[in-house]
Amino acid sequence: MIIPGVAEDSLKALGARLRSERLRRNESQQVFAARIGVSIPTLYRMEAGDPKVQLGYWAAALDVLGRAEEFKALLAPPEDLFAKYEQTRQPVRRRAPRKGTR
Numbered sequence: 001m002i003i004p005g006v007a008e009d010s011l012k013a014l015g016a017r018l019r020s021e022r023l024r025r026n027e028s029q030q031v032f033a034a035r036i037g038v039s040i041p042t043l044y045r046m047e048a049g050d051p052k053v054q055l056g057y058w059a060a061a062l063d064v065l066g067r068a069e070e071f072k073a074l075l076a077p078p079e080d081l082f083a084k085y086e087q088t089r090q091p092v093r094r095r096a097p098r099k100g101t102r
Contacts, residue, residue: 003051012049014058019047021065036060 003011022032033043038057046053046061062071 008049008051011051015047015049018061022047032064035064 022029025032027035029040029043033040036043036057037060038046042053042057046057059068059071062068
């Protein structure tokens with residue numbers, strides 16, 4: 001599989017951060033692999049930044065680390081400040097008072 005150099009560097013950095021987080025939690029590869037439901041060789045490949053590792057394994061790792069919300073941000077739509085501004089400028093609809101409540 002051929003991937004661009006920037007993507008390859010990003011995957012290696014991601015794998016290094018995964019390893020660092022596992023070690024910070026003082027978990028062996030065997031324990032952490034069992035927690036995310038992968039084999040030890042697969043965890044080794046994740047920590048090495050192998051691009052062939054399934055995305056679902058990364059999602060499981062983020063969940064175990066309590067960071068599953070970060071997975072949603074991977075391809076989140078870009079923030080459109082103009083659209084936000086237009087939403088704030090739209091008039092707020094108000095209901096007329098009920099008859100007889102004056």
